[in-house]
Amino acid sequence: MSKHHISVTINGKTHEADVESRLLLVHFLRENLNMTGTHIGCDTTSCGACTVQLNGKPVKSCTVLAVQADGMEVKTVEGLASNGKLHPIQEAFHEKHGLQCGYCTPGMMMTSSALLEQNPHPTEDEIRQGISGNLCRCTGYTNIVKAVQYAADKMAEGG
Amino acid sequence: MAEAQIESKVHGLGHSRKRVEDARFIRGQGNYIDDFKLPGMLFLDIVRSPYAHAKIKAIHTEKAMATPGVLAVIDGPTLQKYNVHNMPTLMSDTQMVLPIDTVKYQYQEVAAVLATDRYTAADGVAAVEVDYEPLPVVVDPFKALEPGAVKVRDDKESNHIWHWEWGDKAVADQDFDNAEVKVKENIYIPRIHVSSIETCGCVAKWDPVNTHLTLWMTTQAPHAIRTVVALITGHLGLSEEKIRIISPDIGGGFGGKVPAYPGYVIAVAASIVTGVPVKWIEDRTENLAADSFGRDYHITAELAGKKDGTLTSLRFKTIADHGYTDAAANPSKFPAGLFHICTGSYTFHSAFVEVDGVYTNKPPGGIAYRCSFRVTEAVHAIERMADVFAHEVGMDPAEFRMKNFVKPEQFPYKSALGWEYDSGNYEGALRKAMDMIGYEDLRKEQEEKRARGEFMGIGISSFTEIVGAGPSKHFDILGLKMFDSCEIRVHPTGKAIARFGTKSQGQGHETTYAQIIAEELGIPAEHIKVEEGDTDTAPYGLGTYASRSTPVAGAAAAIASRKIRDKAKKIAAHLLEANEDDLEWETGRFFVKGSPDQGKTIQEIAFAAYTNHPQGMEAGLEAVDYYDPPNLTYPFGSYICVVDIDRGTGQVKIRRFVAVDDCGVRINPMIVEGQIHGGLTMGFAPALMEEITYDENGNIHGANFMDYLLPTAVETPKWELGETVTPSPHHPIGAKGVGESATVGAPAAIANAVVDALWHLGVRNIDIPITARKVWEVLNAHGATLEE
Numbered sequence: 001m002s003k004h005h006i007s008v009t010i011n012g013k014t015h016e017a018d019v020e021s022r023l024l025l026v027h028f029l030r031e032n033l034n035m036t037g038t039h040i041g042c043d044t045t046s047c048g049a050c051t052v053q054l055n056g057k058p059v060k061s062c063t064v065l066a067v068q069a070d071g072m073e074v075k076t077v078e079g080l081a082s083n084g085k086l087h088p089i090q091e092a093f094h095e096k097h098g099l100q101c102g103y104c105t106p107g108m109m110m111t112s113s114a115l116l117e118q119n120p121h122p123t124e125d126e127i128r129q130g131i132s133g134n135l136c137r138c139t140g141y142t143n144i145v146k147a148v149q150y151a152a153d154k155m156a157e158g159g
Numbered sequence: 160m161a162e163a164q165i166e167s168k169v170h171g172l173g174h175s176r177k178r179v180e181d182a183r184f185i186r187g188q189g190n191y192i193d194d195f196k197l198p199g200m201l202f203l204d205i206v207r208s209p210y211a212h213a214k215i216k217a218i219h220t221e222k223a224m225a226t227p228g229v230l231a232v233i234d235g236p237t238l239q240k241y242n243v244h245n246m247p248t249l250m251s252d253t254q255m256v257l258p259i260d261t262v263k264y265q266y267q268e269v270a271a272v273l274a275t276d277r278y279t280a281a282d283g284v285a286a287v288e289v290d291y292e293p294l295p296v297v298v299d300p301f302k303a304l305e306p307g308a309v310k311v312r313d314d315k316e317s318n319h320i321w322h323w324e325w326g327d328k329a330v331a332d333q334d335f336d337n338a339e340v341k342v343k344e345n346i347y348i349p350r351i352h353v354s355s356i357e358t359c360g361c362v363a364k365w366d367p368v369n370t371h372l373t374l375w376m377t378t379q380a381p382h383a384i385r386t387v388v389a390l391i392t393g394h395l396g397l398s399e400e401k402i403r404i405i406s407p408d409i410g411g412g413f414g415g416k417v418p419a420y421p422g423y424v425i426a427v428a429a430s431i432v433t434g435v436p437v438k439w440i441e442d443r444t445e446n447l448a449a450d451s452f453g454r455d456y457h458i459t460a461e462l463a464g465k466k467d468g469t470l471t472s473l474r475f476k477t478i479a480d481h482g483y484t485d486a487a488a489n490p491s492k493f494p495a496g497l498f499h500i501c502t503g504s505y506t507f508h509s510a511f512v513e514v515d516g517v518y519t520n521k522p523p524g525g526i527a528y529r530c531s532f533r534v535t536e537a538v539h540a541i542e543r544m545a546d547v548f549a550h551e552v553g554m555d556p557a558e559f560r561m562k563n564f565v566k567p568e569q570f571p572y573k574s575a576l577g578w579e580y581d582s583g584n585y586e587g588a589l590r591k592a593m594d595m596i597g598y599e600d601l602r603k604e605q606e607e608k609r610a611r612g613e614f615m616g617i618g619i620s621s622f623t624e625i626v627g628a629g630p631s632k633h634f635d636i637l638g639l640k641m642f643d644s645c646e647i648r649v650h651p652t653g654k655a656i657a658r659f660g661t662k663s664q665g666q667g668h669e670t671t672y673a674q675i676i677a678e679e680l681g682i683p684a685e686h687i688k689v690e691e692g693d694t695d696t697a698p699y700g701l702g703t704y705a706s707r708s709t710p711v712a713g714a715a716a717a718i719a720s721r722k723i724r725d726k727a728k729k730i731a732a733h734l735l736e737a738n739e740d741d742l743e744w745e746t747g748r749f750f751v752k753g754s755p756d757q758g759k760t761i762q763e764i765a766f767a768a769y770t771n772h773p774q775g776m777e778a779g780l781e782a783v784d785y786y787d788p789p790n791l792t793y794p795f796g797s798y799i800c801v802v803d804i805d806r807g808t809g810q811v812k813i814r815r816f817v818a819v820d821d822c823g824v825r826i827n828p829m830i831v832e833g834q835i836h837g838g839l840t841m842g843f844a845p846a847l848m849e850e851i852t853y854d855e856n857g858n859i860h861g862a863n864f865m866d867y868l869l870p871t872a873v874e875t876p877k878w879e880l881g882e883t884v885t886p887s888p889h890h891p892i893g894a895k896g897v898g899e900s901a902t903v904g905a906p907a908a909i910a911n912a913v914v915d916a917l918w919h920l921g922v923r924n925i926d927i928p929i930t931a932r933k934v935w936e937v938l939n940a941h942g943a944t945l946e947e
Binding site for chain 2 (some may be wrong): 020022023027030031034035036037038039040041042043044046047049076077078080081086090093094095097099100101102103104105106109127128129131132133134135136137138139140141142143144145
């Protein structure tokens with residue numbers, strides 16, 4: 001299988017690699033770079049556990065080839081906190097008990113933090129629509145919605 | 160310090176303590192099975208059958224073996240050499256690990272490919288060519304019982320696995336003969352799948368030098384798995400001290416991670432043969448199509464009673480479709496689990512229940528889907544039938560329930576099928592739910608709307624659960640008694656580590672177990688580290704499922720703490736030069752009666768246990784408890800659901816859903832509410848969305864998340880919670896367990912609401928999942944659809 005040279009900036013750090021054309025971005029992150037915070041939950045782009053931000057937009061990294069990310073900026077759960085300070089969405093998931101088993105959590109946070117960038121004051125229905133590409137089996141979404149609202153308030157306060 | 164202040168400082172019972180687990184999960188630093196990577200590790204992938212029943216004529220491996228990076232193709236005959244091609248199920252049936260010559264369900268494991276990485280392993284799987292000779296298939300359990308049916312199992316006489324019955328048939332039949340009112344419905348509880356977002360997998364590492372196996376795996380019951388592995392492989396010299404099972408962070412379990420699946424066994428065999436670590440991780444289709452399913456109960460339910468609404472008798476007859484083997488996860492003496500909780504919250508003069516297990520050409524299972532051993536099936540049937548009976552005699556379903564409830568003063572209550580309910584206040588929970596939702600007003604609104612041709616329905620489910628298995632006199636799995644355990648070691652500086660035989664899959668044990676110990680010992684919860692899941696370090700226990708962690712291991716935590724406190728008291732007496740009998744305990748310290756200033760804190764006592772303990776006493780401050788519960792616990796609740804039905808499309812819209820739960824004493828209200836939110840959503844899902852079906856050739860419908868619909872945040876209703884607290888009288892802290900109540904109770908409330916909306920048309924039952932299409936067909940059959 002042919003190999004391609006790619007250069008991807010992940011959480012601010014540039015990674016160069018020769019990868020097979022079929023390599024998925026999620027496997028590039030998990031297998032090649034040992035960044036295992038991004039999870040895999042299905043094979044059909046349904047569950048969103050693998051969500052990362054590609055040039056600021058949430059994408060399901062099981063449906064993006066690593067070569068498609070060439071020259072782009074990727075943000076993963078490992079890049080949410082900065083300088084040792086948690087992102088408000090991370091704080092919010094903890095404060096509002098927005099996670100249980102934790103498996104969908106990284107994808108859920110990447111989707112909802114991107115949502116808040118785009119829409120800093122979402123209504124409850126907008127939040128529910130916004131995270132509807134991410135499945136959670138534990139929480140019934142109630143506390144995830146509360147967490148996103150909490151993070152929105154924190155971010156509005158400049159937190 | 161005032162006691163209340165100390166209590167809030169230690170974060171004991173009743174405190175909505177934020178979760179300890181979150182720190183790693185919100186940073187992406189959890190350790191789930193697929194995150195493990197060991198030097199030299201190989202990857203295993205599985206070739207699966209496209210047929211539901213077929214002879215394997217040949218497996219051609221040449222092309223696969225020619226793929227660079229593919230090291231081996233393992234088939235049934237390979238495993239047969241070591242006599243590990245079959246394995247026992249938890250119900251002592253037989254399950255193929257890999258077949259010798261026949262496959263019995265679609266997606267069954269046929270062979271395994273071992274390769275250097277997951278992409279190459281998948282290439283290898285694609286290159287394996289198998290010649291099949293398709294055989295006739297039976298997917299319907301009723302057809303499977305007919306004479307001349309396709310026989311699923313070559314090693315069995317017929318497709319009938321077992322017959323189980325409970326109760327007094329003669330008395331029940333007599334009560335039915337004498338009854339003024341009888342109602343009967345056929346209720347199907349469909350096959351569904353727990354679908355934890357993390358699939359199953361393992362990393363097997365065989366150490367040939369020390370002849371030692373470490374198996375990291377997605378299991379809810381690591382200790383039981385270790386013993387089962389030792390029993391299966393003992394003849395190969397793999398004895399139990401050479402096996403270490405580690406259950407790392409688990410991405411949701413819900414019962415699906417109780418059984419042992421063939422992939423685990425093949426990975427172990429592959430590691431032993433190659434001498435290097437082997438990883439096996441399912442994809443979603445494998446998970447949905449081949450791992451244990453839940454439910455699949457065909458129930459014929461009958462109730463008998465009087466015209467005034469008094470229930471007298473119950474008869475339930477059930478066909479249980481188990482697929483190709485009975486791989487249910489029930490206590491060994493109970494092939495239909497605790498289905499005989501089906502008298503629910505009501506008093507009956509008599510009851511009789513029978514279940515027949517049947518083989519079909521479908522994947523094996525019969526595990527609980529977030530419930531305690533067939534309890535959802537029982538609760539759904541009784542709560543659906545309660546509504547049918549109430550409507551039949553022209554009573555309001557709430558009034559009917561109030562009339563037939565076991566009354567608070569009747570506890571402990573012996574049910575018609577022999578269970579001893581520990582405590583309850585069913586009227587209190589229903590009354591509260593009715594107040595919260597404004598029941599009387601809703602009934603008025605329903606009348607007005609019906610007059611205008613609008614269909615709205617109100618559904619009640621007043622469920623009683625049975626969890627916390629269980630007393631070892633009755634409950635075991637493969638002979639292993641269903642106790643559970645806690646070991647606590649208090650360090651010299653007054654901090655502690657506690658280890659358990661259970662394994663959290665999101666329930667938050669690291670947080671809540673510490674709160675129990677904090678309450679009992681007065682050591683702040685944040686100074687107590689909780690560990691589970693490593694069989695080399697944790698005390699033996701039967702694991703986390705069937706809502707048993709708090710009722711059993713939580714009780715062990717309280718009792719182990721009290722053992723430590725007993726010793727601490729002796730040390731305190733020594734330090735205070737007082738008589739033990741003159742000491743009194745308040746959270747965190749012993750003091751001399753009448754002289755509250757003269758006391759010793761648990762931290763001072765802990766230090767003395769290692770530095771200044773009394774002559775003749777063993778040093779140290781630790782205890783272990785293996786807790787054998789005297790009874791099960793019986794959480795209960797009342798749920799009320801309001802639905803509006805679109806007469807144009809058949810769409811059911813849940814307008815409101817009020818859930819009043821009583822799980823006894825609440826350790827951490829925040830976590831309890833989170834469990835109920837999640838449980839309700841896993842009750843809503845099978846009520847309206849989830850089902851796995853098969854065509855007549857045994858082809859699965861629903862083997863991926865595009866066909867098997869999990870609810871998203873958009874469909875999921877906005878839950879409204881309420882609580883009552885009726886402590887369990889036999890549990891050391893009065894707790895009952897809560898992880899599954901909502902999943903058990905919710906489907907009937909939703910189904911009852913839909914049928915309530917359509918009762919006036921003559922509708923008596925609609926099987927779940929109640930899809931828009933099903934409702935539209937019912938409306939259409941009754942000439943009640945509306946064109947836009």
